[in-house]
Amino acid sequence: MISIKNLKKEYPNVTPFFDINVEIKKGEVISIIGPSGTGKSTLLRCLNLLETPTSGEIVVDGEVITKKGADIPAVRRKMGMVFQSFNLFSHLTVIENIMLGPVDLLKLSRQQAYDEGLRLLTTVGLVEKALNYPDELSGGQKQRVAIARALAMKPEIILFDEPTSALDPTMVGEVLAVIRSLAREGLTMMIVTHEMKFARDVSTRVFYMDEGGIYEDGPPEQIFDCPKRERTRAFVKRLKTFERVIESSTFDFIEVNTGIEEFGRRQLLSQRQINNLQLVFEELCVQTLLGRGGETLPLRFSVSVSELDGSCEAAIFYSGPSFNPFEEQAGELSIKMVLGLTKEHQWSGENGNHISLVL
Numbered sequence: 001m002i003s004i005k006n007l008k009k010e011y012p013n014v015t016p017f018f019d020i021n022v023e024i025k026k027g028e029v030i031s032i033i034g035p036s037g038t039g040k041s042t043l044l045r046c047l048n049l050l051e052t053p054t055s056g057e058i059v060v061d062g063e064v065i066t067k068k069g070a071d072i073p074a075v076r077r078k079m080g081m082v083f084q085s086f087n088l089f090s091h092l093t094v095i096e097n098i099m100l101g102p103v104d105l106l107k108l109s110r111q112q113a114y115d116e117g118l119r120l121l122t123t124v125g126l127v128e129k130a131l132n133y134p135d136e137l138s139g140g141q142k143q144r145v146a147i148a149r150a151l152a153m154k155p156e157i158i159l160f161d162e163p164t165s166a167l168d169p170t171m172v173g174e175v176l177a178v179i180r181s182l183a184r185e186g187l188t189m190m191i192v193t194h195e196m197k198f199a200r201d202v203s204t205r206v207f208y209m210d211e212g213g214i215y216e217d218g219p220p221e222q223i224f225d226c227p228k229r230e231r232t233r234a235f236v237k238r239l240k241t242f243e244r245v246i247e248s249s250t251f252d253f254i255e256v257n258t259g260i261e262e263f264g265r266r267q268l269l270s271q272r273q274i275n276n277l278q279l280v281f282e283e284l285c286v287q288t289l290l291g292r293g294g295e296t297l298p299l300r301f302s303v304s305v306s307e308l309d310g311s312c313e314a315a316i317f318y319s320g321p322s323f324n325p326f327e328e329q330a331g332e333l334s335i336k337m338v339l340g341l342t343k344e345h346q347w348s349g350e351n352g353n354h355i356s357l358v359l
């Protein structure tokens, strides 16, 4: 369906990729992951010609869309795009936003576009908002309207550029649910996302972008469980665990807290799980262990998420003499709080102090 050959994009100061060669088939759901700045968004923008590739070729259904004189509006009709920032017209109602493309470009009658628009709004759960203006909607609702608007053009593929990055965490789930249902219906999609758990669940194929191209391309089980190449392995490992080594009692507490929040969001943890992890860090690491006047430094705090049941496992390694806070400080409020937040706790004094917790 889409064939990308020797694609290169160069900006004056940076070349995000210089040799992408890949075939995309109908019905594939491709998540694009990778470190920041590796050209994930640029690749999507080149596909629907929002950016002009520096060299190389993109062929869609046998037609070279990168050649001079290509019908750009026709390309954009085939490839719907959903952006981070919704891009709805604020002076038009929800249904008018959706009808605009079909009436102007597909030449549907207003009635046909209206009926089809309502049908699509029903599929994204927003038919009741048809006559509202975008400003009256939440971020998650706006993004669902943007998805309905893209679908109204009957595209062959939808390109999602970080569709949940601008949303409040409480709204991420509703947008991901809509994308999941589109995947079940067999729509071809490419999704740039930082929601790794979602990428794993929804995709048939994952592109890991790095080193100027698609560094590794494979099914989600390969990329997330046994990546074949080194950089993919390192990236996936970083994603799966949150880890900080604390070497001084004046460490940056806010940075750790924000890091836990970002990790939790990427792993689609609930806000409650994220809060509980932050509380455990504060009560056990900061109040209890660092409260012992530096003898526990350096201290390593790490968290991972179980793939079986979504529970969080936290591990704390710390220095100093053998000290089991669950016994020696059992009466302290901090320890009582930690026990209230965890399903299991274990301390070991072999080879240094080690606490493992299940939340």
Ligand SMILES: Nc1ncnc2c1ncn2[C@@H]1O[C@H](COP(=O)(O)OP(=O)(O)OP(=O)(O)O)[C@@H](O)[C@H]1O
Pocket (backbone or CB within 6 Å): 011, 012, 014, 016, 034, 035, 036, 037, 038, 039, 040, 041, 042, 043
């Ligand atoms: N219009 C532009 N002009 C100049 N440089 C650009 C432009 N757009 C993107 N870049 C640069 O190209 C590189 C790739 O950007 P891109 O947004 O595609 O990366 P990304 O992998 O999507 O990153 P992120 O995960 O942070 O969104 C970055 O270094 C970026 O600064």
